[in-house]
Amino acid sequence: MKALIIAAPRSGSGKTLVTLGLMAAARAQGLRVAGAKIGPDYIDPAFHAVATGQPSVNLDGWSMPPALVDHLLAGQAANADLVVMEAAMGLFDGVAAPEGRSGAGADLAARCGIPVVLVLDVSGQSHSAGAVALGMARFDPRVHIAGVIVNRVASDRHLAQVAEGVARAGLPLLGAIRRDGELAVPERHLGLVQAGEIAGLDALLNRLGRCLADAVSLDDLLTRAAPVITSAPRADALLPPPPGQRIAVARDAAFSFLYPHMLAGWREMGAEICFFSPLADEAPPKDADACWLPGGYPELHAGTIAAASRFLSGLRDFAASRPVHGECGGYMVLGAVLEDADGVSHPMAGLLDHATSFKRRKLALGYRRASLLHGGVLGAAGSMLRGHEFHYASVTDAGTDLPLCRLWDATGKDLGGAGGVRGLVSGSFLHLICREA
Structure with missing residues (x-):
């Protein structure tokens, strides 16, 4: 090899x-x-x-x-x-x-x-x-x-x-x-x-x-x-634990940015992954015990997502009793409103109450260290994670939800609180890569 x-x-x-x-x-x-x-x-x-x-x-x-x-x-x-x-x-x-x-x-x-x-x-x-x-x-x-x-x-x-x-x-x-x-x-x-x-x-x-x-x-x-090396010890302790035993993961042209090692790691730790498509108006499977909305391009499909009534109502029902987490694009969809490139505002799931815009673009790009302010599917409060941000969408209304985490960039600059958490729902622009060793 x-x-x-x-x-x-x-x-x-x-x-x-x-x-x-x-x-x-x-x-x-x-x-x-x-x-x-x-x-x-x-x-x-x-x-x-x-x-x-x-x-x-x-x-x-x-x-x-x-x-x-x-x-x-x-x-x-x-x-x-x-x-x-x-x-x-x-x-x-x-x-x-x-x-x-x-x-x-x-x-x-x-x-x-x-x-x-x-x-x-x-x-x-x-x-x-x-x-x-x-x-x-x-x-x-x-x-x-x-x-x-x-x-x-x-x-x-x-x-x-x-x-x-x-x-x-x-x-x-x-x-x-x-x-x-x-x-x-x-x-x-x-x-x-x-x-x-x-x-x-x-x-x-x-x-x-x-x-x-x-x-x-x-x-x-x-x-x-x-x-190259062909054997190495397991690295379960370095990956965030699976958010559930059976995880509903959104996957289609609007939701696809989830690192392969995350899915593989969850499977290695015994979790089962079931994919569903919001763009096809599919709700998270009812027999799942956690839902994950990855990043992607929801800003290019905002009208379709807003009209996906089975997806949105099913997601809201799911969140009443089981955890839902959104990364980047998924976080945008969990909010109240997403403004597309033409300035048209589309209602989203409303499980968090922030608003985002792709018309008012501002590039966010770089590595991030994160300290969780609240326990949940990403780990216990105080857990340190590493990942990155890469998006042009901006938050136009921060809403009233508590921040999910505190962020620092690769230079150590404190970027303050980020994301949101309400009940069993959480999300942020952070793309998670692993726990901090």
Whole structure:
């Protein structure tokens, strides 16, 4: 079982396309492939799962203690010949933190000894690509750059110049991908359009696989992969406990941002997951003993949700006797009103009384530490959790509910109370990742 990290100097270089293409190409050769996303990204793992045929995971050095990272990585490696790990942003981009805990892909590469394949977008440059590669290779001697794949190559002459620069840097040029405007995945305000919403995704993945196979020597690439651990202790104590024995989880185009390791962890601890679709006007199953509304894109489906009478009435009935928790988009739906991008206000469940707006946008992005102010499905009062926020919606009326937690950002800045709790209902914009070790 071997692994590679696909990384780049910055976002937008083509990491995701190279990652998916490599997954598809390796799978087409009969290899068992598993995926992982380094960092708090809930969209890319769904693409990995389609490309590999098995679930992907997130590995995050800031929010997850090393034991949890090792546990999740071992789980991926145990069922694969190759684990392809996609870094977020730039390889060395993270937050100020003790060594190894910045959240950067480089931290994981250094600690686990996993080689990095560097993806360079060479549009608008030639020999300078070598200087960029050289700087990345020398920036941290603990990180091994196994080679370079160049992306968006314009011509044979362009490639020759780029190759000269990379050779001068002393790094292997593992492949070159020509400029192709059709090799792209649609995007929206929180990143890529979700995998389940893209018609013809299998055909796109097959094309990416052929492109990688043509542009890169797959055998050469695989020889540069390194072994990874395949066993690690259980990490139950690091994950929040299941909110119930039988958990109703909303899942559709409006509710999909729930980390794979959370669901897997709940199942490992004996819980049963039953999915339902608010957009199909389905209520939480009556035989469930807890309900979880993940994040997603409720702002794009606010009218449909407001008209989903069976869902809303069933959710209210459920909350009268059993816990309901909402994360980010789910928290918005638990409130009184959601204003969409056109300024139209839609009534929501009203189980909490805050109001949110997607028209009055304000980006909230970053890691969060949370201290629970009230006990409930996330743990006892005083429990410390780690996660992140990523949303454009704003709270336009805080309402009268008690705050669920107190938040701090990665620098230690106190962000004050957040979210809301009323009876058995709770929610916040926090995407939960794990307990604080």
